[in-house]
Amino acid sequence: MQVESSVRPTRSERIDLWTVIVVGAVAALITIGFAAVRLAGILPNSGVEVLVPFVNTPASLPIGPGGAAVDVEVDQGVLTVSGLPGSVVTFLALAVLVDAVMTLTIIGCLGIVCVNLMKGHAFSRTNPRLIIVSAVVLIAGTAFGSILQTMGANGALAAVSGGSFDGVVASGSIAPYFVAAGLAAVSVAFTAGERMQRDTAGLV
Structure with a gap:
C-alpha cells in the first residue's frame, strides 16, 4: 500500500508559498x-528591431569629446530592418513564442509544486516529475530558442549587408543549463524523500 505524506506547512510557510505563486503569476x-x-513589432515586418x-567587430562611435568618433569593438547591436524575408520573420516570431511557452511552462x-506543498504533499511522485519537466523544458527551450534567434539575426544581418557580412554561428548564455542542473538536483532530493517515506511507511 502506498502512503503519501500529508504534513501541513506552517502559516509562515504557506505565506512564503503564496508569495512564490503570486510572483509567478x-x-x-x-x-x-x-x-x-x-x-x-515583428509581424508587420516594418522597422523590426x-x-x-x-x-x-570594429566600429566607430561618437563618444569622444564633442561627439568625436572613437574606435571600439562591439559584441552586439540592434538593427532596425524593414522588408525582411518571410523566413526571417518566422524565425524571429518563433523565437519569441518558444521563449514565452518555455517560461510559462516552467512557471506552471x-x-x-507550490500548491502540492501547501496541501502537505511534499514527497508525492508528482513533484519530482514536475521539476524534471521544468528542467527539460528549460534546456530544450533555451537551445531551440537560441537557434531560432541566431537564424533570425543572421537573416536580418544578411538583408542589411546584402550577404557580404558573415553572422555568428551560435550565441547564448550557459546560465540556463546550470539552472536546469540545479532543478534536476532538487528533483533527485524529492525522489529520495519519497522513497525514504515509502520505506519508512513499510516499517510501521
Missing part, C-alpha cells in the same frame, strides 16, 4: 505582455 503576465509587444551578436510546473 505576475511573471507569467509580464511574459505574455512582452511576447505580445514583441510579436506586434533585431538584436544581432558580433564577434570583436513550479506553481503546481
Whole structure:
C-alpha cells in the first residue's frame, strides 16, 4: 500500500508559498505582455528591431569629446530592418513564442509544486516529475530558442549587408543549463524523500 505524506506547512510557510505563486503569476503576465509587444513589432515586418551578436567587430562611435568618433569593438547591436524575408520573420516570431511557452511552462510546473506543498504533499511522485519537466523544458527551450534567434539575426544581418557580412554561428548564455542542473538536483532530493517515506511507511 502506498502512503503519501500529508504534513501541513506552517502559516509562515504557506505565506512564503503564496508569495512564490503570486510572483509567478505576475511573471507569467509580464511574459505574455512582452511576447505580445514583441510579436506586434515583428509581424508587420516594418522597422523590426533585431538584436544581432558580433564577434570583436570594429566600429566607430561618437563618444569622444564633442561627439568625436572613437574606435571600439562591439559584441552586439540592434538593427532596425524593414522588408525582411518571410523566413526571417518566422524565425524571429518563433523565437519569441518558444521563449514565452518555455517560461510559462516552467512557471506552471513550479506553481503546481507550490500548491502540492501547501496541501502537505511534499514527497508525492508528482513533484519530482514536475521539476524534471521544468528542467527539460528549460534546456530544450533555451537551445531551440537560441537557434531560432541566431537564424533570425543572421537573416536580418544578411538583408542589411546584402550577404557580404558573415553572422555568428551560435550565441547564448550557459546560465540556463546550470539552472536546469540545479532543478534536476532538487528533483533527485524529492525522489529520495519519497522513497525514504515509502520505506519508512513499510516499517510501521
